[in-house]
Amino acid sequence: MKKLINDVHQVVRESLEGFALAHADLVDVHLDPDFVTRHHPKADGLVGIVSGGGSGHEPLHAGFVGEGMLDAAVPGPVFTSPTPDPILEATRASDHGAGVLHIVKNYTGDVLNFETAAEMAEMDDIEVTSVVVNDDVAVEDSLYTAGRRGVAGTVLVEKIAGAAAERGDDLAGVTAIATRVNDEVRSMGLALGPCTVPHAGTPSFELGDDEIELGIGIHGEPGYRRGRMESADVLTKELYERVRDDLGLATGERVVTLVNGMGGTPLSELYIVHRALAALLDADGVTIERSLVGNYVTSLEMPGASLTLLRVDDELLSLFDAPASTPAWK
């Protein structure tokens, strides 16, 4: 294992310290317990939003803390849920008198620990709601999940719910918007190879020279099949059709697309995937309203990509377009 780190047990902490130094104008990093808040808190009376989960998916979540998105993020150890304590502290710091929404990816540890933190926050008279994101159409139930996994669609929930909170929607309203985004978003990914968790020291799985994993999870959890390497066009079509069919996407509808890199994929390849995706949507009579291409929800240095489609109407689109200023979304 070759990584630009100092100590496998200090990766998250030292990375957070570097993140704090690089983005002191946008975020504050708190240690013991570890969580990240906006440097310029939002106004009193606005709903707060907290997300979090295991580290290793950067820029998710801390990269999306800032104006127009999250009030706070809680990074756990690599690929491991944060405990309730930092989630509680982040929730307290994000309450501006109007309650706090938790955006939680659907992994058993995250769901449990956010629930516990919410119960503790309610003892402080902070009203907390929760939306559990489960956009991955690849598999039902998985290594760390009952039901579907939450993957790259999470960033769209954070963006749009963040904009709703910023415009002054109340807690029920922000929660309803986040729920609607989760209902309208679907994703699926593939891996060309594994990643290596620092404290494990060896790759999380093995693939043959000509083998890929379709439906990969963002922690390297198995997908729905292993297959031979194919062209970008063939692979994009397979991902697209499963996402489209699950979403029930129909001619005349409108989408926001996200072609997401898993960490080790050149940007040029992601654009080739986007090219294929755009042609498929065009052939189906679906309009691409906005496109994201890049590393948003990664799996350390995993080579691979995921494809996310969000069905939008004018309201969701205007919230998507609303200004945001965070380390990773400007």
Add this chain to the structure above:
Amino acid sequence: MKKLINDVHQVVRESLEGFALAHADLVDVHLDPDFVTRHHPKADGLVGIVSGGGSGHEPLHAGFVGEGMLDAAVPGPVFTSPTPDPILEATRASDHGAGVLHIVKNYTGDVLNFETAAEMAEMDDIEVTSVVVNDDVAVEDSLYTAGRRGVAGTVLVEKIAGAAAERGDDLAGVTAIATRVNDEVRSMGLALGPCTVPHAGTPSFELGDDEIELGIGIHGEPGYRRGRMESADVLTKELYERVRDDLGLATGERVVTLVNGMGGTPLSELYIVHRALAALLDADGVTIERSLVGNYVTSLEMPGASLTLLRVDDELLSLFDAPASTPAWK
């Protein structure tokens, strides 16, 4: 070789097509010959700026076309200079009556082909100046270079010269600013592993399990030594001291820092490098005015990072801070 591509000979073309589809609000992609221009051209009477070079370094250069940075970019084949013809067309498209600056990384093919294009443009009565970026302190002369190579510092030249053009400096003034940035910027990189050029099909070099290349070029050209893998702090110190000493950086001076990923490095590791860099600068009494951490000038999927320091004064800093709106800089 596993890559999300369709045809090794169509990688650049298809990636450009995807780029055009994803960023139609910001850029126009022209084919035959291939170059990229701003979707909203700048006003008449302002200086144009063109850059370019081999592909495989995305988001450089096309990702920096837009308001406040480049008027046009010319992507060659992967790791291969574009020919004079597209450079000429890009120069014509970027002339708004005040002449055009070419920002060229110091590789023999790029220098020659930009020079030829400049001579052709002058026959059209377009005044052209050129700044050759050579910020890499690792080696003198290299596989494709006489003198020092141009690497990640290029993006800072593009940003600051772009801002000078946008505020209305004349061609001599924009050229002087770009020259000054090149004089004040130094970089050095390291690789933990190789990358694979699609049409080559095999890795560009080999490294042992515990071996790294210090002073790596952005095409995988040899650096100044191979060594054992060390901690991020130790490696950052070695890069930093060489960059600092070459730049002649002194206590009380001010810098913009760029910790640049080579394509296959997790963002979390880049922040650990930034943390080390910030401590070293602090110990030397140098003030970090602004920090960039991320993938700006990549080498396909190469794992590794480079470190860039730009000595700044108030003028360079205000140009660095000026608004820009491009696919990769917002």
